[in-house]
Amino acid sequence: MGWAIHLHLVAAIAWIGGAFFMFLLGVSLRKKEDQDAVYPRIGPIYGYFETAALIILLITGYTMISNNGLLDILFSNLSNEVIDSLRIKLYLVGVIIVLTVIHMTISMIRLNKEKTPLEKFFSRGSSMGIFFLNLVVLHYAMVLRDIL
Numbered sequence: 001m002g003w004a005i006h007l008h009l010v011a012a013i014a015w016i017g018g019a020f021f022m023f024l025l026g027v028s029l030r031k032k033e034d035q036d037a038v039y040p041r042i043g044p045i046y047g048y049f050e051t052a053a054l055i056i057l058l059i060t061g062y063t064m065i066s067n068n069g070l071l072d073i074l075f076s077n078l079s080n081e082v083i084d085s086l087r088i089k090l091y092l093v094g095v096i097i098v099l100t101v102i103h104m105t106i107s108m109i110r111l112n113k114e115k116t117p118l119e120k121f122f123s124r125g126s127s128m129g130i131f132f133l134n135l136v137v138l139h140y141a142m143v144l145r146d147i148l
Contacts, residue, residue: 004060004067011056012141016134018050023131040112047104054100061093082147089140096133099126 025042029035065071065086073083074090103126106119115123 004063007056008060008064011053011060012138014053015050015057016138018046018053019131019134022046022127026127043107044111047107050100051104054097058093082144085140085143085147089137089144092133092137092140096130096137099129099133102126103130 025038026035029038065074070083070086074087103123106115106123106126110119110123
Protein backbone atom coordinates (compact mmCIF):
# COMPACT_ATOMS: atom_id res chain seq x y z
CA MET A 1 0.00 0.00 0.00
CA GLY A 2 3.03 2.28 0.32
CA TRP A 3 3.11 4.10 -3.03
CA ALA A 4 -0.66 4.12 -3.47
CA ILE A 5 -1.43 5.87 -0.19
CA HIS A 6 1.18 8.55 -0.90
CA LEU A 7 -0.14 9.24 -4.39
CA HIS A 8 -3.69 9.13 -3.05
CA LEU A 9 -2.87 11.73 -0.39
CA VAL A 10 -1.11 14.04 -2.84
CA ALA A 11 -4.01 13.80 -5.29
CA ALA A 12 -6.52 14.41 -2.47
CA ILE A 13 -4.60 17.50 -1.39
CA ALA A 14 -4.62 18.75 -4.99
CA TRP A 15 -8.32 17.95 -5.47
CA ILE A 16 -9.57 19.45 -2.22
CA GLY A 17 -7.05 22.31 -2.21
CA GLY A 18 -8.11 23.26 -5.72
CA ALA A 19 -11.76 23.20 -4.67
CA PHE A 20 -10.99 25.49 -1.73
CA PHE A 21 -9.10 27.87 -4.00
CA MET A 22 -11.91 28.04 -6.56
CA PHE A 23 -14.49 28.46 -3.79
CA LEU A 24 -12.55 31.38 -2.31
CA LEU A 25 -12.05 32.84 -5.77
CA GLY A 26 -15.77 32.63 -6.44
CA VAL A 27 -16.61 34.30 -3.13
CA SER A 28 -14.04 37.05 -3.53
CA LEU A 29 -14.82 37.94 -7.17
CA ARG A 30 -18.18 39.64 -6.75
CA LYS A 31 -18.16 41.71 -9.94
CA LYS A 32 -19.24 40.01 -13.14
CA GLU A 33 -16.41 41.70 -15.05
CA ASP A 34 -13.83 40.22 -12.68
CA GLN A 35 -15.34 36.76 -13.01
CA ASP A 36 -15.43 37.08 -16.80
CA ALA A 37 -11.75 38.07 -16.79
CA VAL A 38 -10.58 35.24 -14.52
CA TYR A 39 -12.71 32.13 -15.03
CA PRO A 40 -12.19 31.67 -18.81
CA ARG A 41 -8.42 31.71 -18.23
CA ILE A 42 -8.10 29.72 -15.04
CA GLY A 43 -11.11 27.41 -15.46
CA PRO A 44 -9.74 25.12 -18.18
CA ILE A 45 -6.35 24.81 -16.48
CA TYR A 46 -8.07 24.02 -13.20
CA GLY A 47 -10.39 21.55 -14.91
CA TYR A 48 -7.57 19.53 -16.45
CA PHE A 49 -5.56 19.64 -13.22
CA GLU A 50 -8.53 18.46 -11.19
CA THR A 51 -9.41 15.75 -13.72
CA ALA A 52 -5.88 14.37 -13.42
CA ALA A 53 -6.13 14.47 -9.62
CA LEU A 54 -9.50 12.67 -9.72
CA ILE A 55 -8.16 9.96 -12.03
CA ILE A 56 -5.19 9.43 -9.70
CA LEU A 57 -7.57 9.25 -6.73
CA LEU A 58 -9.72 6.64 -8.47
CA ILE A 59 -6.76 4.50 -9.55
CA THR A 60 -4.98 4.61 -6.19
CA GLY A 61 -8.22 4.13 -4.27
CA TYR A 62 -9.07 1.06 -6.33
CA THR A 63 -5.52 -0.23 -5.91
CA MET A 64 -5.65 0.11 -2.13
CA ILE A 65 -9.08 -1.53 -1.91
CA SER A 66 -8.01 -4.38 -4.17
CA ASN A 67 -4.61 -4.92 -2.53
CA ASN A 68 -6.21 -5.11 0.91
CA GLY A 69 -8.75 -7.75 -0.18
CA LEU A 70 -11.71 -5.43 0.33
CA LEU A 71 -13.16 -5.58 -3.18
CA ASP A 72 -15.21 -8.75 -2.63
CA ILE A 73 -16.19 -7.66 0.88
CA LEU A 74 -17.59 -4.34 -0.40
CA PHE A 75 -20.15 -6.22 -2.49
CA SER A 76 -21.07 -8.71 0.22
CA ASN A 77 -23.59 -8.49 3.04
CA LEU A 78 -20.82 -8.05 5.59
CA SER A 79 -21.22 -4.98 7.74
CA ASN A 80 -18.73 -3.45 10.13
CA GLU A 81 -17.38 0.01 10.85
CA VAL A 82 -14.61 -0.13 8.23
CA ILE A 83 -16.71 -1.55 5.41
CA ASP A 84 -19.68 0.72 6.15
CA SER A 85 -17.47 3.82 6.23
CA LEU A 86 -15.73 2.79 3.01
CA ARG A 87 -19.07 2.16 1.29
CA ILE A 88 -20.36 5.60 2.30
CA LYS A 89 -17.14 7.21 1.10
CA LEU A 90 -17.38 5.42 -2.25
CA TYR A 91 -21.06 6.37 -2.71
CA LEU A 92 -20.11 10.00 -2.10
CA VAL A 93 -17.23 9.72 -4.56
CA GLY A 94 -19.72 8.42 -7.13
CA VAL A 95 -21.93 11.47 -6.58
CA ILE A 96 -18.89 13.75 -6.83
CA ILE A 97 -17.95 12.15 -10.16
CA VAL A 98 -21.45 12.76 -11.54
CA LEU A 99 -21.41 16.37 -10.31
CA THR A 100 -17.94 16.86 -11.80
CA VAL A 101 -19.08 15.61 -15.20
CA ILE A 102 -22.10 17.94 -15.08
CA HIS A 103 -20.01 20.92 -14.03
CA MET A 104 -17.19 20.34 -16.52
CA THR A 105 -19.57 19.68 -19.41
CA ILE A 106 -21.44 22.94 -18.85
CA SER A 107 -18.21 24.87 -18.22
CA MET A 108 -16.46 23.61 -21.35
CA ILE A 109 -19.48 24.06 -23.61
CA ARG A 110 -20.03 27.61 -22.34
CA LEU A 111 -16.40 28.71 -22.08
CA ASN A 112 -16.27 32.39 -23.13
CA LYS A 113 -20.05 32.40 -23.61
CA GLU A 114 -22.90 33.50 -21.38
CA LYS A 115 -24.59 30.65 -19.51
CA THR A 116 -28.35 30.36 -19.50
CA PRO A 117 -30.03 30.64 -16.09
CA LEU A 118 -30.55 26.86 -16.04
CA GLU A 119 -26.88 26.24 -16.91
CA LYS A 120 -25.81 28.67 -14.17
CA PHE A 121 -28.03 26.84 -11.69
CA PHE A 122 -26.59 23.42 -12.54
CA SER A 123 -23.01 24.67 -12.88
CA ARG A 124 -23.01 26.51 -9.56
CA GLY A 125 -25.07 23.82 -7.84
CA SER A 126 -22.75 21.04 -8.96
CA SER A 127 -19.73 23.11 -7.99
CA MET A 128 -21.08 23.72 -4.49
CA GLY A 129 -22.08 20.06 -4.20
CA ILE A 130 -18.57 18.98 -5.12
CA PHE A 131 -17.08 21.40 -2.61
CA PHE A 132 -19.22 20.28 0.33
CA LEU A 133 -19.14 16.58 -0.52
CA ASN A 134 -15.33 16.80 -0.65
CA LEU A 135 -15.42 17.75 3.01
CA VAL A 136 -17.66 14.79 3.85
CA VAL A 137 -15.40 12.42 1.90
CA LEU A 138 -12.43 13.86 3.77
CA HIS A 139 -14.25 13.13 7.03
CA TYR A 140 -14.77 9.50 6.04
CA ALA A 141 -11.13 9.22 4.97
CA MET A 142 -10.14 10.35 8.47
CA VAL A 143 -12.63 7.94 10.05
CA LEU A 144 -11.11 5.06 8.06
CA ARG A 145 -7.58 6.14 8.93
CA ASP A 146 -8.49 6.28 12.64
CA ILE A 147 -9.99 2.80 12.52
CA LEU A 148 -7.07 1.28 10.66
